[in-house]
Structure formats: C-alpha cells, structure tokens
Amino acid sequence: MTSETIQAHFVATRERAARVGLCVAILLVVAAMAVPAVTGWDVRAGAFPPLHSIWVPRVGPGTPLAVLLGVLACVWAERAARWSWPQLLGAVYLFGVLWMLALATVDGIQGIGGILDAKTEYLQTARSVTDVGALLRGYIDRIPLDSTGHWPVHIAGHPPAALLFFTGLVRIGLGSALAAGMVVTFVAASTTVATLLVARRLGGETPARAAAPFLAVGPAAIWMCVSADAMFAAVAAWATLLLACAATSRRNWVTMTAGLGAGVLYGMCLMLSYGLPILGILAVIVLALARAWRPLPWVAAGVIIVVAGFAMLGFAWWEALPVLRNRYWAGIAQHRPGLYWTWADLAAVTVSAGPWVGAGIAVAIVDVRRSTADEADTGRRVVAWLAIAGALMCAAAAASQMSRAEVERIWLPFVPWMLLATGLLPPPWRRVGLIVQVAFAIVVQTLLYTRW
Template sequence: MSAKDTAAGIHRELRVRAASIGLVATVLLVVAAIAIPLLTGWDVRAGSFAPLHSILVLRVGPGTPAAILLAVAAVAFAPRVVRWPWRRLLVAVYGYGVAWMLALATVYGLDGVGAILDHRTEYLETARTVTDIGATLRDYIAHIPLDSEANWPVHLAGHPPGALLFFVVLVRIGLGSALAAGVVITLIAGSTALAVMATALRLGGETFARRAAPFLAVGPAAIWMCVSADAMFAAVAAWATLLLTVAATSRRTTVVVLAGVGSGILYGYCVMLSYGLPLLGILAITVLVLTRSWRPLPFAVVGAMTVVGVFAWAGFAWWEALPVLRDRYWAGIASDRPGAYWTWANLAAVAVCAGPWVGAGLGVAVVDARARGDDPRSRARRRIAFLALAGLAMCVAATLSQMSRAEVERIWLPFVPWMLLATGLLPERWRRSGLIVQVAFAIVVQTLLYTRW
C-alpha cells in the first residue's frame, strides 16, 4: 500500500470518528437542554418543553399519513433521485420540500399552514391596517419602546420594517389571509434549498450538493418553515449568497457587477428583515475567501448600502433603531430568560431544528476543512466544509450576542441550510441511516410537540 493510500485510509477513519463524535455531542447537548429544566424545576421561560418554545401535545391529523408516506418515499428513492440530471433534481427538491412542509404543517389541519400569522404578536394584523407606508417608516422607531404609546407587537418591535412591508404587499395584492400568507411563505421557503445547492455547485461541489439534497428537502426544519416569516428571510439570504458566489466565480465584468449589486441588494434587505442577519457577513466573507475573489465586494457593498440608505431616507435608520430595540428586548421576557442556560441551549434548539445528523456532518466538516490536497475533489470538500462551518459560526455569534435567548429554532432558520450542507460530506452509510433519523425525528417532534410557530 502506498503512502498516499495509507493517508487516505487514515483520513477516512478520522472522518468516521468525527461524525460519531459530532452526533453524540449533538444528542447529549439536546438531552441536557431538555433534561436540566425538567429535573431541576429551573424556569427558563420557554413553555413546558425547553429548549423549544413549545408544549407537550400529542396530535395526529390529516397531514400525518402524508408525512409518513413522504418520509418513506424519501428514504426509498433518494439514492436514485440524487443522480438525476441537475435541473430535474432541483425540481424534485423544490416540489418534495414544499410537499414535506405542507404535510408536517397539516398535522394540525389547514390551521397549521400560517394560522399563527394571524396572532396579535405577528405581522399580518398590523399589515392590514397600514395605509401610509411612508408615515409607518417615519414613526417606526417611536413605537418600538415597550412604554411608548401604541407600541408595536413583539415581532414588529423586534424586527426592522422590511418584514412588515412584505406582509403589507401581500395584503395589498389580495393575499392577506393567514392561509394565503402561509402558502406564499412556504413556496418561497422551498427555494432556499435550491439556492444553497446552486451555491455549492458554483464552488465545484456538485457531488456534495447532490448528497446533501435529501437533507435540505426533508427534515425537522420544515416544521417551522410553513409558519414563520423567518423562512422567507432564509430564502432571501440564500439567494443573496448564491448571487455573490456567481459574481465571485465569474470572469465576465458585467456578471461581476450585476450579480454583485444584486447580492448586495438582497443582503441589504436581509438587514431590514432582522437585526440578527448582519451576521450573514460571516457567510459572505467565507464565500469571497473560498473563491479568492474580492471583485464583487464593492458592488455588493453599494447594493446593500443603497437598501439601508433608502430606508433611512424614508424615515427608518437602522443604526438608530438598534439601541432602541435592545432596550425593548431587555424590557421584555428576555431579561427573565437565564443566560446561564440559553447561551448553550440555543445551540440545542437549533440542533433540533436542523436534526441530530447535522452534528455528524459538522464533525466531518471540521476534519475536511483542515485536510490537505490540491485535487478538485479535495478543494470542493474544503469549500463545502467551510460553508457549513460558517453556518455554525453564525449561530455561535448570535448566541454569544445575548440577543437571542430562546425561539432560535425559528429565528436561526437562515443559518440552518448552510450547516446541513455538511451532510453531503458524510460517508454513504451515514447518509442512508441519517435520512431515516431525520425524517422520523421530524414526524415525532411535530406529533408530540406544539411548537407555537
């Protein structure tokens, strides 16, 4: 056996060991986050089943048989489907992902598709009352403080006005019911996996994008994607990253400029959707470093600053709103949520959202990110590994900020698909068993827990 073969064998063993360690660590993290409040009586202020914002409610509904059938079909046919021609695969991933989201949501009947959007803390109720967008933007910051007159509901106060404007548009085009808005969000959310896969393709990682496709299409994250505006945020972020990758990997100046500006516009709108999404800068810088191309950066910056500037010109200055939002955040329930728990339990919550196999993938990503090798396959492995680790880094940065205590199974949806890319790095037998675990885990969570989203 040659030295090269020996080194390859050692690397394979390291990857399997890393997958095992990552999986065990993830399971232990989730178990600890569930068990500690239950065993100690520690009130961490997140419902009765922390770390999720949820309560235990056994529910079997019309979507349950459909979810089981889709899960069985995914496990049975995924090995064949991932070998389909690329465009056909993308269609399958989109269609299957949307069907999976709707099946899980309708475990609670049609109300499961967006009914939560009608809650008084959400956007739709306010969006239906907006008659003057300009006046709304000019007065937006004044309504953030908890002691202000006619203060915004929780979600409006906790987000810049980009999210509200999205729902205002839906209302004005006749899609302002909870069901219609939920369907729109679901259809948009289904495209997230496509943008993530296409990003991996542009970085030379088609093989790994194909392998990760089933994990991006089906899994527990879908529980929150039908019913949360954050799923729309995730799609905007994914397409922004794809455009940046296109700009960074293109030799044509026109493409660099247009795709760069386009990515900046979408990243800029992400900043107007959530105060936490400037953390997408970690992902964007990762893309530029991996491609060794900084040409798109000035164009992306111009695009992003244009969006932020237009909002400021219209009356909403993000930098003025952030400290006001921080005061509102700590005046609410966040101050009663113990940082000693949530700083690490947030990661357990997002592990439930992504599914336990995300830990196995991230374990392998750590090994592959450090591996050497100049052949195209090794370079592609490293690039996918760094994208996945960028997703994890965004979660870590968010929890260390202390501005995300609980509810991150929804809030961190824009970070989840990038971590799930790491499943494409797993050995084949790990992927086969992992897909079974992921779909079964999703059905169990949706059946046993009412997640309030």
C-alpha cells in the same frame, strides 16, 4: 505513507468524527431538556425547553402524507442524487413544499400560516397599514414597550421590511393566514435550491448532491412553513448565490450586476432582521472560497442603496437598533437566564436542523484541515467551509445574547448551510441519517406544539 494509506486514515478519521459529532449533538439536546425538568429551573420558554413549545401529542390529516413522503425520500434519495441538476433541483423544491405542508397540516389546515394571524405577528398590523411613508417615519417611535401604540412583539423586534412584505401580500389579496402561509412556504422552499446552487458554483456539486435530501426533508420544515424567518432564509440564500456568481465570473459586467444584486438582497436582509448582519461571516467565506474580492465594492454599494433608501424614507437602521435592544431587555428576555440559553440555543437549533447535523459538522471540521490538489477533496472543502460558516453564524448569534430562546425559528437562515455538511458523511451514515432525520421531524411535530 502511500496515498491509499493516507486515504484510509482520513476515512477512519471521518468515521470517528461523525460518531463524536452525533454524540455531542444528542447529549446537548438531552441536557437542554433534562436540566430544566430535573432542577425545576424556569427558563421561560413554555413547557418543553429548549424549544418554545408545549407537550401536545396528536395526529392530523397531514400525518399520513408526512409518513409517505418520508418513506419516499429515504427510498429515492440515492437515486435522486444521480439525476440531472435541473431534475434534482426541481424535485428538491417540490418535495420540500409537500414536506412542509404535510408537517404543518398535522394541525389541520390552520397549521398553514395560522400563527401569522396571532396578535404578536404581522398580518393583523399589515391589514391596518394605509400609509407606508407614515409607517416608516414613525416606526422607531413605536418600538419601546412603554410607547403609545407600541408595536406587537414581532414587529417591534424586526425592521420594517418584514411588515412591508405582509402589507404587500394584503394589498394584492393574499392577506389571509392561509394565503400568506402558502406564500411563505413557496418562498421558503427555494432556500434549498439557492443553497445547493451556491455549493455547486463554488465547486462542491458532488457533496451538495449527497446533501440535497437532508435539505429537502427534516425537522426545519416544521418552522419553515409557518414563520416569516423562513422567508428571511430564502432572501439570504439567494443573496449568497448572487455573491457566489459575482465572485466566480470572469466577466466584469456579471461581477458588477451580480455583486450589486447580492448587496441589495443583503441590504434587504438587514431590513428584515436585526440579527442578519451575521451573514457577513458567510459572505466572507464565500469570497475566500472563490479567491475573489472584486465584488466587494458592488456588494457594499447595494447594501448602502437599501439602507440609505430606508433612512431617507424615515427609518434609520442604526438608530433603531439601540431602541430595539432596550425593548428586548424590557421584555421576557430579561427573565430568560443566559447561563442556560447561551448553550441551550445551540441545542434548539440542533433540533431544528436534526441530530445528524452534529455528525456532518464534525466531519466538516476534519475536511477543512485536509489540503490536497485532488478535485474531490476541493469540493468537500468547499461544502465543509459553507457548513462551518453556518455553525459560526449560530455561535455568533448565541454570543450576542440577543437570541435567548425561539432560535429554532430565528436561526432558520443559518440551518441549510450547516445541513450541507451531511453530504460529507460516508454513504452508510447518510442512509441511516436520512431515516433518523425524517423520523425525528415527524416525532417532534406529533408530540410537541411548537407555536411557530
């Protein structure tokens, strides 16, 4: 076969894979919505599973801005992909902030961080913290549901760094729901920047440029603006960028400092969420793509510094995890059927990422199987593996049975990596796909009140 014939074969294979992946994504979401509705099965997730949501059609002050931004994104996407790298990253960040705020304010100004003031969330408790040392020493004792003064749901369900983040905001005068929501939004928008930089650092700049609009706008922004998990996603993305820098640098001091920095941030991820050890999948794939394992000792040292530091202050992660597991199964999780949520969680994260993620992941699977010396194909394989890492992390989280429902929020740290796969799609697919993603986000936010 000639090279032209082989190339044509792969183009056709990618087209078929994209169609199959899109169909699977749509069918998965439809099935997850239809099964409880048709059977009357109470899966304990509000009125519109697989999302933790209720049906509340509405428009608000943010609706016109969301529509305008969506149109601009679709019109300027291809042109923006040719901008200089700093211009592209700046535009992606600013556009991402505006997109998140526009979707949030469909519910008015209270849509920006209002949920953070709920009794199940962080701010009310953060305002009452007066002694951080005592907080850490007594943290585990207050996780069980039957303990005296037990923690609210979100605080009990996370290690203390999440609460300490909001405690810090309170102490510097940013403890209102609006102020905290704005901080989370500005931090969350940097996730896209770090994700794109990782792809570029590993040699996948061209498909990363093509994927940039999908990371800047899309349904995930509905939850990014109002959820602490969006802040977790940013910490994870910047940790991975430092790891990529450590793995690709030829300077020993860069490998050491960047590797140690990556370890510290990954360690902070462990102190933010019990589910984020799954980031190890992404870290291993980054090191494998860079073909460099030298940073590992420095990364491990950074993680140990953070975990041991918290332990010396009174919070031992390994002691807290089994206590949290008992609290988790003592709550609503025991009533959420695993027979449904093991696969419906994947439908929920498909809604969060948008249906075009299915097409992208399918093409990524095709691309990782292709082995050539062509530079363009190497870049595609890099992005394909990063996207597959995102999908594998979701699969591992689902298999753990510790994420029954609410994963449209909980799995935000995994979503941007999967969305990188949209940069592997053929140009016509990307043009149509961006329109679908934008419209899908606006429709979801307009029709459903998602509670996060």
